[in-house]
Amino acid sequence: MEFLELTQEEYSAFQKKSPFHNFTNSLMNMRLYELRGIHVKYCGVKKDGVLVLSCAMVEKIILRKFKYLYVVRGPLCDFRDVELLGFYIKNLKAYAKKKHYVKVVFDPYVLYKERDRNGAYVEGGFDNSYVIDNLKKCGLKHEGFTIGYNKNEQFIRFMYSTYLNNETEDSIFKKLERGTRNNINKMKRYAIKVVELKENELERFYKISQSTADRRHFLNHGETYFKLLKKAYGDQARFMLAYLDLEMMIEKDKKEISELEEKIMDLKTNHIQSPRIERNIKEQERLLMDVKKRLAKSVELKEKHGDKIDLAASIFLFEGDEITYFVSGSYEEFMMYRGQYALQWWAITYGLKNGYKRYNFYGINGIFDKNDAEYGVYEFKRGFPGQVEELVGDFKLVLRPLIDKVYEMRNGR
Numbered sequence: 563m564e565f566l567e568l569t570q571e572e573y574s575a576f577q578k579k580s581p582f583h584n585f586t587n588s589l590m591n592m593r594l595y596e597l598r599g600i601h602v603k604y605c606g607v608k609k610d611g612v613l614v615l616s617c618a619m620v621e622k623i624i625l626r627k628f629k630y631l632y633v634v635r636g637p638l639c640d641f642r643d644v645e646l647l648g649f650y651i652k653n654l655k656a657y658a659k660k661k662h663y664v665k666v667v668f669d670p671y672v673l674y675k676e677r678d679r680n681g682a683y684v685e686g687g688f689d690n691s692y693v694i695d696n697l698k699k700c701g702l703k704h705e706g707f708t709i710g711y712n713k714n715e716q717f718i719r720f721m722y723s724t725y726l727n728n729e730t731e732d733s734i735f736k737k738l739e740r741g742t743r744n745n746i747n748k749m750k751r752y753a754i755k756v757v758e759l760k761e762n763e764l765e766r767f768y769k770i771s772q773s774t775a776d777r778r779h780f781l782n783h784g785e786t787y788f789k790l791l792k793k794a795y796g797d798q799a800r801f802m803l804a805y806l807d808l809e810m811m812i813e814k815d816k817k818e819i820s821e822l823e824e825k826i827m828d829l830k831t832n833h834i835q836s837p838r839i840e841r842n843i844k845e846q847e848r849l850l851m852d853v854k855k856r857l858a859k860s861v862e863l864k865e866k867h868g869d870k871i872d873l874a875a876s877i878f879l880f881e882g883d884e885i886t887y888f889v890s891g892s893y894e895e896f897m898m899y900r901g902q903y904a905l906q907w908w909a910i911t912y913g914l915k916n917g918y919k920r921y922n923f924y925g926i927n928g929i930f931d932k933n934d935a936e937y938g939v940y941e942f943k944r945g946f947p948g949q950v951e952e953l954v955g956d957f958k959l960v961l962r963p964l965i966d967k968v969y970e971m972r973n974g975r
């Protein structure tokens with residue numbers, strides 16, 4: 563076997579064919595690192611002249627002047643091949659020592675054990691514990707089955723995903739949780755449009771995401787980051803916006819009011835009165851009152867905000883046969899219009915129409931307690947059919963133990 567540096571092209575060709583490919587280890591994400599001033603290195607292992615392992619690596623600074631090496635969602639290989647893993651880790655360790663790195667960190671994009679929609683392990687489901695066992699055999703330390711969001715600046719460990727193969731729009735809709743189905747039905751009553759923002763319109767996305775970050779007290783990426791992401795990913799990063807078309811909404815409400823008034827008049831004049839007819843009249847009058855209130859609200863909003871109101875926005879990343887719901891936000895003032903549901907339904911139906919096999923709602927914290935502060939994020943996502951997915955976690959190869967211990971202590975670990 564031969565341990566060697568790879569070109570971008572060699573790495574990308576191998577990554578695209580790997581069962582562990584994802585946007586995080588894609589060449590697009592490596593371009594984003596480079597645009598942010600972070601140099602990416604590629605290496606791999608060849609066996610009898612054939613590439614059998616590849617990885618992308620970036621340097622990260624700790625304690626101001628020391629560095630560690632992060633293998634980005636890798637390596638990509640057959641984790642059953644202990645000989646291959648041992649050879650790779652031995653050579654990577656020698657390389658890292660020569661460069662004076664404190665440690666090497668790995669977080670392979672490999673699912674651990676099968677879980678269901680509620681986060682429970684599935685009896686008889688897949689079990690990739692061997693990946694952890696084999697990496698430990700080769701000298702790596704497993705960082706454990708962490709929950710919450712990773713403080714190491716790597717990626718998340720828990721996700722929620724919907725599989726689209728063999729599904730239709732109708733079959734997905736029938737599998738929605740009742741509350742989610744009701745919210746999507748209500749969303750469809752409004753004049754909501756979902757459009758893609760152009761590069762010179764990304765500020766609208768940033769304002770929404772920052773509003774959400776301020777409300778929920780988390781750190782948002784800066785506007786520059788989002789512009790660089792778009793530059794790195796190109797057409798494979800779509801910034802989608804859900805907005806309310808008030809002009810259309812007002813016309814829609816006026817038409818519905820006219821139809822309801824005609825129906826009520828017909829029930830009162832062209833039908834023999836009975837308890838059933840009276841109940842029907844009362845129901846239609848209740849609906850008429852609701853639509854009139856909605857119309858008055860729409861007219862008020864139009865006077866204040868103009869013809870269109872931005873409701874919510876999301877970034878969707880496209881890689882291989884997967885769509886990932888990456889970053890999003892919504893204006894709290896207009897959440898009753900359910901713009902986030904419009905975006906989710908757009909992404910799922912787009913995936914179905916265009917042959918994508920997986921819709922990844924992406925990060926959840928792995929805490930399935932209703933009292934947890936972040937439970938609402940998981941609850942929103944589990945309203946759609948799918949399953950919780952848990953990755954095998956982080957591993958590290960420590961080369962300078964004292965420095966690493968100081969770093970860990972300073973970071974509360």
